[in-house]
Structure formats: structure tokens, C-alpha cells
Amino acid sequence: MTVTQYIENLYDRLKDHLHEDYLDLYPVPTTSSLRLGSVFSTLHHNFLESFKLMNSRLPTGETCGAHFWADASRDLIALIDQTEELQTTLKSTELAFSLEPYYLNVIEQCKDFLSPSGGSTIPPQMRKIELYYTQPIFLLKNTISLGRGMEQTACELKLIGEGSYAQVFRYRDLNYDKYFVLKRAKANLNDKELERFKREFEQMKGLNSPYVVEVYRYDDEKKEYLMESMDDTLFHYIQKNNTKLPEEKRKNLCRQVLRAFSHIHAKGLLHRDISPTNILIKEYEHLVVAKVSDFGLVHLPDSNLTTCHTEFKGYFNDPVLRLDGFDSYDIQHETYALTRLIFYIMTGKTNTDRISEGAMKAFLQKGLHSNRKERFQNVGELQQALKTL
Known part of the structure; x- marks a missing residue:
């Protein structure tokens, strides 16, 4: 059986229960396999x-689990089997795909406890599962062009922000009936600044995380690139909702941010411009997602773009950097800024001097310690400390 025949067969098996609400998340690279988009959308x-x-049934307690019904367990087992069969069949073809890492982890976790008879016992300490309504779960390894790209001659650009290096515009793409953001380098940038601007795009493109703002295409001639449109900054979101945000929602935002930085650091990168204005918010019907943006100051191993004269930026950064020089920035400076960011998410405050509550006080004392060796040494330590707040 050919791949096309297999997909057609699977489509036929699903056709009485097709769901194409997510079809726009799954463009496919060949006209002979258009059914695959419907299959992905349905799965x-x-x-x-x-x-x-x-x-x-979630979250479960620290020591006790929960019962997951028999029919629901069998349905999920069948769905996982169907997905793995599809992945194996397409493994060596142009339609090979992977599962989004967070969902892959959830599925592997479910496989450990799902039972085909009598229902399943969800284990203790399992959190609610984040639901992806506008992000794909299945990631094609051979992607296709996004289409018209920058050729938006009839679209009005609205200036929504401006920084040292670039202006940021928002516009509605009539072809997709969807908003996008265009970031354009200023005309007066020197070669080094333009290199940093393009590097920002390249690093964001390479990170491929649901917790990093997605970018789409760089135009070398116009010195600009496209990115997804977000709804708000973390700063404004917290300010608007501070009196009504429950602790668990705050912690969930913290966990998302820390997942992003765990991924960033695993790539050997340091962001160096951490602040609640550089974390952006996407609000879905049942979920709020935090995504890291603004990688203009990102530090790469062996990079020569940072000198001791680089301007101090990032208002959550360690003030000692003003004396030591920005080229001395290391992981303990990153965890310093992340400590302040977590404090802001959990409290809505930026002043860390008037905290008397025990757990938060201890958290700040460690994360902001004057001796860098006494601070959190990595994101993993921050993730563990967050559990105590």
C-alpha cells in the first residue's frame, strides 16, 4: 500500500467523524496528500x-490519584495507537511528522497509566493539560512556504511599538483573515546593529517552542520580518487582572515562562533582556499562553557582538552589571532577572524590598543574592523553588 493509499484509507475510516476546525494549522506539501490535513485536524x-x-479529573492530589472512565480510557488508547501507526507509516517520507514536545510528554505520561478495561487510575501530582486551540500538535518535518509573505500592498500597517533598533507594525492579512506583526529595522542602523537585528530573527526561528513568539520570514532587502500577533504584554496583562488572578493561574504563567527559558538555555543562549514587557500574552478561549519575545540582546557562545561598552538594558537585570559591564552577563544574571519576573507574576509588584511573607522572602533572598554563587544556578532550581511559593 502506498502512502497516499494509506492516508486515503485512514481518511475513509474517519470520514463519518471528521472535524476540520483545525485544518488551517495543517497545510501539507503535496497535492496528492491533501487528505492528511483533514486527518491531522480530526486527530x-x-x-x-x-x-x-x-x-x-485534574489536577490530582499530592498522594492520591483519580479514576478515568473505561470508555474514555479506551478511546484515548485507540487515538494514541492511531497516531503512532500514522507516524510510523510516514516516517521515511516527505510527510514525516513529529509531535509537539509538550503533547508528546503528556501522551507518554498517559500511556503509563491508561488501561483498556475497568477504567484507569490517573496518578498523583498530575496537572491539568494545556489545550492547544491555535497551535499544531503534529509538526511536519518538511514545511512549506507561508505564501504571500511581505507582499501586502493593500494592507494598512499600524505602528504599535518602537525600540532602539526597529519599529513594530500590526496588520490584517485579508488572505488568511488574521492579524500578523511586521518588525522593521530602522534605516539608520549600522552593520553591527543590522547583524544583531537579523540574529534576533534567526534565534527565534530556531527555538521552535510554544512559549517563544513565532516568526515566519526574513526579508533581506527590506530588513524586516513577520511574526505572530499577540494580544498583550505580560506587564499590562498582570496590571489589568491583578485583583482577580488566582494563584494557580499565576503559577501556570510562571511555569510557561520557565519552560521557555529552560529551552532557550538548553540551546546555549542567554536572553539578557528579561522583563514583563518582553513576555507577550496570547489569550485563547480556555487558555492564556505566555511567550518570550525580543531576542535583540541574545548572547550566543563565541559571539563577538557584545563588548564591555554595550548599553545596559533590561530593567529587571542585576544593577551590578552597570559596573561590571554587560559582557560579564552569565546564567546567574539570567536567574536574577527571572526571580524578579516570577515575583512580578505572583504579586503584581516590582518592588522587592517590602516582602515579609516567609516563602516569597526566602525565594527573593536566594534569587537576588549579592553573591552570584548563592543564587539559583539554573532554571531547574527556579522550577523547584516555584513549588514552594
Whole structure:
């Protein structure tokens, strides 16, 4: 059986229960396999339905689990088997795909406890599952062009922000009926500044994380690139909602930010411009997602773009950097800024001097310690400390 025949067969098996609400997330690279988009969309829908049902039993306690019903367990087992069969069949073809890392981890976790009979016992300490309504779960390894790109002659650009290096515009793409953001380098940048601007795009493109703002295409001639449109900054989101944000939602935002920086640091990168204005917010119907942006000061191993005269930026950064020089920035400076960011998310405050509550006080004392060796040494330590707040 050919790959096309296999996909057609799978499509036929699903056709009485097709769901194409997520079809726009799954463009496919060959006209002979257009059915695959419908298959992905349907599997995506089915995973969300299964996980929504499981979320009604989550989170589980520290020491006790929860019962997940027999029919629901069998449905999820069948869905996972169907997905793995599809992945194996397409493994060596142009349609090979992987699962989004967060969902892959959730599925592997579910495989450990799902039972085909009598229902399943969800283990202790399992959190609610984040539901992806506008992000793909299945990631094609051979991607295709996004289409018209910068050729938006009839679209009005609205200036929404401006920094040292670039202006940021928002516009509605009538072809997709969707907003995008265009970031354009200023005309007066020197070669080094333009190199840093393009490097920002390249690093964001390479990170490929649901917690990093997605970028799409760089135009060398116009010195600009496209990125996804977000709804707000973390700073404004917290300010607007501070009186009504429950602790668990705050912690969930913290966990998302720390997942992003765990991924960033695993790539050997340091962001160096951490602040609540450089974390952006996307609000979905049932979920709020925090995404890291503004990688203009990102530090790469062996980079020569930072000197001791580089301007001090990032208002959550360690003030000692003003004396030591920005070229001395290391992981303990990154965890310093992340400590302040977590404090802001959890409290809505930026002044860390008037905290008397025990757990938060201890958290700040360690994270902001004057001796860098006494601070959190990596994101993993921050993730553990967050559990105590």
C-alpha cells in the first residue's frame, strides 16, 4: 500500500467523524496528500476532547490519584495507537511528522497509566493539560512556504511599538483573515546593529517552542520580518487582572515562562533582556499562553557582538552589571532577572524590598543574592523553588 493509499484509507475510516476546525494549522506539501490535513485536524480535535474530559479529573492530589472512565480510557488508547501507526507509516517520507514536545510528554505520561478495561487510575501530582486551540500538535518535518509573505500592498500597517533598533507594525492579512506583526529595522542602523537585528530573527526561528513568539520570514532587502500577533504584554496583562488572578493561574504563567527559558538555555543562549514587557500574552478561549519575545540582546557562545561598552538594558537585570559591564552577563544574571519576573507574576509588584511573607522572602533572598554563587544556578532550581511559593 502506498502512502497516499494509506492516508486515503485512514481518511475513509474517519470520514463519518471528521472535524476540520483545525485544518488551517495543517497545510501539507503535496497535492496528492491533501487528505492528511483533514486527518491531522480530526486527530487534533479528538485529543482535545479526550484531554478536556481528563481535565475534569485534574489536577490530582499530592498522594492520591483519580479514576478515568473505561470508555474514555479506551478511546484515548485507540487515538494514541492511531497516531503512532500514522507516524510510523510516514516516517521515511516527505510527510514525516513529529509531535509537539509538550503533547508528546503528556501522551507518554498517559500511556503509563491508561488501561483498556475497568477504567484507569490517573496518578498523583498530575496537572491539568494545556489545550492547544491555535497551535499544531503534529509538526511536519518538511514545511512549506507561508505564501504571500511581505507582499501586502493593500494592507494598512499600524505602528504599535518602537525600540532602539526597529519599529513594530500590526496588520490584517485579508488572505488568511488574521492579524500578523511586521518588525522593521530602522534605516539608520549600522552593520553591527543590522547583524544583531537579523540574529534576533534567526534565534527565534530556531527555538521552535510554544512559549517563544513565532516568526515566519526574513526579508533581506527590506530588513524586516513577520511574526505572530499577540494580544498583550505580560506587564499590562498582570496590571489589568491583578485583583482577580488566582494563584494557580499565576503559577501556570510562571511555569510557561520557565519552560521557555529552560529551552532557550538548553540551546546555549542567554536572553539578557528579561522583563514583563518582553513576555507577550496570547489569550485563547480556555487558555492564556505566555511567550518570550525580543531576542535583540541574545548572547550566543563565541559571539563577538557584545563588548564591555554595550548599553545596559533590561530593567529587571542585576544593577551590578552597570559596573561590571554587560559582557560579564552569565546564567546567574539570567536567574536574577527571572526571580524578579516570577515575583512580578505572583504579586503584581516590582518592588522587592517590602516582602515579609516567609516563602516569597526566602525565594527573593536566594534569587537576588549579592553573591552570584548563592543564587539559583539554573532554571531547574527556579522550577523547584516555584513549588514552594
